Amino acid sequence: MSLYQGVDFYNIDELLTEEERLTRDSVREFAEEKIMPLIAAHYREGTFPTELIKPMAELGLLGANLPEKYGCAGSSDTVYGLICQELERIDSGIRSFVSVQGSLVMWPIYTYGSEEQKQKWLPKMAKGEVIGCFGLTESDHGSDPAGMTTKAVLEGDEWVISGSKMWITNGTLADVALVWAVTDEGIRGFLVEKGTKGFSTNEIKGKLSLRASDTSELVFDSCRIPKESVLPESDGLKSPLSCLKQARYGIAWGVVGAAMACYDEALRYAGERIQFGKPIASYQLVQRKLVNMLSEITKAQLLVFRLGRLKDAGKESVEQVSLAKRNNVKMALEIARNARDILGAAGITDEHQAMRHMANLESVYTYEGTHDMHTLIIGKKITGLGAFT
Amino acid sequence: MNIVVCMKSVPSSETKVKVDSDGVSIEQTDVVYEINPYDEIAIEEAIRAKEAHGGKVTVLTLGPSTASQNIRKALAMGCDEAVHLICENVELADSSAVAELLSSSIKEMEFDVIFCGKKAIDCDNHQVPNRLAQLLDIPAVTAIFNLVLTTESGSAKREIEGGTELVTVNLPALFSAEKGLNEPRYASLPGIMAAKKKPFEERQVSLGDEKLTILSIELPPPTAEGRIVGEGPEAAGELVRILREEAKII
CATH class of the missing domain: 1.20.140.10 (Butyryl-CoA Dehydrogenase, subunit A, domain 3)
Incomplete structure (x- = not known):
């Protein structure tokens, strides 16, 4: 069978820059050759293809539209969009992984984090050495995140987080969870590292959708994290x-x-x-x-x-x-x-x-x-x- | 180590070739040009040589202005500089003319190693690497599937009838790539971003008088449909009869 060539009835390619076309073609080729042969088996088994993390990072697909200063490619948002298009051409689970890593963890660290947090996390996340997840949704608060019940209380030099988050992509896989919790000052974001006492995850089983993706519950049982784990610029919903x-x-x-x-x-x-x-x-x-x-x-x-x-x-x-x-x-x-x-x-x-x-x-x-x-x-x-x- | 890699843009192997109404050219609508796959292997080998020995890789293309996107891809993979010899009617250049134009450009450069693909998949001539080496008066090892390079010499393996030939040559030398030499890398996003800032020289060149005249281009005749003469051992007799009496090949 001949190779997938994309669909472009209106010659939209002409509107793209050379950089955009090159990226699209490179990701398309990578997706076709490296992801496509694996995806059906992972979907059947209900596993995320972790073997793809390093090659995707080497291609620069993680946090692609963030600055080079933090080890990212510094590409345009259109390029980022084209990356998503080519990955989801294979499977929404793969695109979800990249979306969560780039848009939901790296982007907020870049936007709301301290310089120290950016230096600590972003280069490693761009290299795929650290995987992130984003904890906003709760089992009783999906479309209504303002009603969240997960709380963070400052006790001395530590925040104490209690509550749980549901339907979290990359939840079990993640080395760091960006968790949103209610504080005295409103909703704020916290970076909780895997292995922190009081923080556990449960992978959600029995999914009939996004099977090649890790979807988990995050549980915080009086989980204590250092005071500086809060994203300092995060402010409300x-x-x-x-x-x-x-x-x-x-x-x-x-x-x-x-x-x-x-x-x-x-x-x-x-x-x-x-x-x-x-x-x-x-x-x-x-x-x-x-x-x-x-x-x-x-x-x-x-x-x-x-x-x-x-x-x-x-x-x-x-x-x-x-x-x-x-x-x-x-x-x-x-x-x-x-x-x-x-x-x-x-x-x-x-x-x-x-x-x-x-x-x-x-x-x-x-x-x-x-x-x-x-x-x-x-x-x-x-x-x-x-x-x- | 100064490395030059020659690259041609060719129609993608997925292209459904159609002859234009003039009967002497290929219809260009919907034709996507890509880096000649053997040249892509040559580019990878050139980049690996630079990574091992330092220096720089210059990618050299002879072709129409539309070839620039593929040159940019070579830069994104890791070549350092590009020279584009722009020639809008390059399809009229035979292997001799191509080698002449490439060699006169290379003669202006410092080089230790030249990499080429063993052939371009559009014309399938297998000529340019040998001719180029001849014009530059350097040794050539063609269609190699393995190379051990030092700053002084290169030992390359190539398949020959019934075995493998190992050829060692002193540098400067030319090597042309066969499949299996390496697996070319993908152009990464940081590579694509960096490629925008790399030196990219464009120069107009024109063909001499000895250019080709294309008289006509025809597609091969359609393959006749197969015929099933029967099944199992009992079909053998009928098959032999057909091969002898109709096809007249036995």
Whole structure:
């Protein structure tokens, strides 16, 4: 079978810079040659491919858009988006790993951390020597993070953290957890190292989605950490929400990759699968499905391209990011379902990608702000009337 | 150690080649150009030689201006400098003309080692490395799958009929790469960022009078569909009859 070539019906490549194209091609090649051959087995076993951490770090994929000063590549936000697209073309779990490491741990350390914290963590995280996770969601507080019950109390030279966090990507794998907890001064971020007394993790079993990703519970039982473990610049709920904006930006790009993978697979299959003596691609109903996919992918590509340019100029709004996340995840999920449909029975096995993407995208649809929450964020913006707060 | 690596941009091996309506050129729509895979191995070997012995790697390309993205990729992999001999009608240059243009550029450089791919996958001529070495009056070891390099000499292994040949030559020398010599690295993001700042010389060159005239380009005739003559031992007789009477090959 010939190599995956990407989908670019509107020649959007022309709009990319040489640096952006080179990065996209390099990550695409790496993903095709090094991740694709492993992914189905890891998905089946329910394991994250830790053997990929070092090669991904060597390529500069961890915290790619943070400055060179901290051992990162210092690339643009559009480049970061293209990285997400190529990784999620293989699997949402791999993109999630990179999103969490880069957008949800390295970015907040860079934005809210002290110079000492940045020097301590960022270069090692860029090299993949230290893995991070982001603890905001709790079992009873998902869309409503302001209601969190995890608390941090300052006792002398130590913070004492109590509570638990749920659905945490990289939770068990992580060497350091960025945990958000309520203090007397409001919500603040804390860096808790693996092995700290009173801190434990439980991997969540039985997932039918994001199986090649570590999802865990973080438990803090009067966990004592040094006073200087707080991110000094973190200040209230807006701090973790600003991190989510970074991650959602990457998701909006990433899922375009998943959609392209499903479309590519369905198109090839439809051209080869013979029924009633002809390839099923020759039938009108199948053509309509394929054309709808291409049309939606093209719109989504233009959306994230523009969002990338806005973000590179520092002009993107929370609502613009929400719109792209909302639109593109829904688009990708529907394309994955339609691709599975075109593949028929063959589509239910892990020899094909569509159903794996579909199952993954069910999580992506509700994580980092559910589809409905993004609807209400945009709804509040355009009407001036809040439907939830 | 001063290392020069010659690189050609070629249509990706995934390209579905179509002849243009003029009948003498290839349709360029949808053709993606990539680094000739053998040259990519040469680039990797050049970078490894620099990492082991110090010095610098200069990547040299003869080709149209569109080749610049692939040159940038070579810089991103770890080459230090680039020279792009821009020639928009390079497809009319035969191996002799290519070697002449490359050698006159290399003669202006200091070099200890030259790396090439053993052939370009578009024209498949296998000519340029040997011709280049001849013009520079240095030894060439072609299609190597192993190389031990010192600052004085290089010992290279190449496959020959029924065995392996080990050739040791003094530097300066040229080596052309066969598959298996190494596994080329990916261009990393920091490499791509750094490549933007590396010296990149562009120079217009033109072909002499002895350029090719392409009379026509044709795709190979489509392969005829296979025919199943039967199954199992009982089909053997019919197969032999067909091979003898229809195909007339036995």
